[in-house]
Amino acid sequence: MKQVGHLNELQRKYFDKGLRIIAITAESMGTVESKMKSPAPEFWIGSDPSRTTQSQFIKGKGGGIPHSYLIDATGNVVGDMHPAGLKEQQIEALLKDAFDPSLQRDLHGSLKSLVKLYGKGQYGKAWAGAARFLEDEDRAVKADAAFLREVAEACAAFRRKLVESGVKNKDYLTVYDDLADITKTFAGMEVATWAAATKKKLDADPEVAQELKAWKALRKAQGKERKAEGKAKKLGPARTAYKRLVKNFPGTAAAKRAEEALRRIGG
Secondary structure: OOOHHHHHHHHHHHHHHOOOOEEEEOOOHHHHHHHOOOOOOOOEEEEOOOOHHHHHHHHHHOOOOOOEEEEOOOOOEEEEEOHHHOOHHHHHHHHOOOOOOOOOOOOOHHHHHHHHHHHOOOHHHHHHHHHHHOOOOOHHHHHHHHHHHHHHHHHHHHHHHHHHHHHHOOOHHHHHHHHHHHHHHOOOOHHHHHHHHHHHHHHOOHHHHHHHHHHHHHHHHHHHHHHHOOOHHHOHHHHHHHHHHHHHOOOOHHHHHHHHHHHHHOO
């Protein structure tokens, strides 16, 4: 791939700011490894012989191969172009709305244990622990404690934004996973209370329950399609699963995905 060098450069330059480059190919990993030796890719490459991922993007968003898509933190496609047209200005603009959870500076030694908790993703414990240093006589300790709490709160706000986007898109399987994680990792913070209340509200919504069942059925159908590895003779079980999903869960977001899959594989 002629664009490997360009993508490697972007990956190195913007990785610490939140950029992640992922390539999807229909070729086997053995073929990829034999072709991409100089320069070797410094980004993640996935093999998708059934072209499931490729078809969702190419048919749904347009564009030939090779093609690049810019996806924001909430999973929305915000730009698409040939890899050669991927501009740094576009990436920089996108990263302004991203959230980098790293502290990006050393904090006072008194907060060492809290920084360690934060680094492990235990944001709630780090946030709560920093409260006792807010009135410390040492100005540096006080300032760093306030900074640690602010970063934890910013991280909480970002995670909430992702969940709200997932609810909007009716991606409830991901939403439920995120809500459970927020409740655990941000324990004691306002966002944890919000997450518990949101889950309770979703649990009481029959539409959500239907969507959850549909998404689970979709995951199983997609698994059958992947198992077929793009071979027409082996796609029968996947077609059956997709058709059953459309019949049993009409009008759901997952059913729409199933209908797209049937058009793609011929159903």
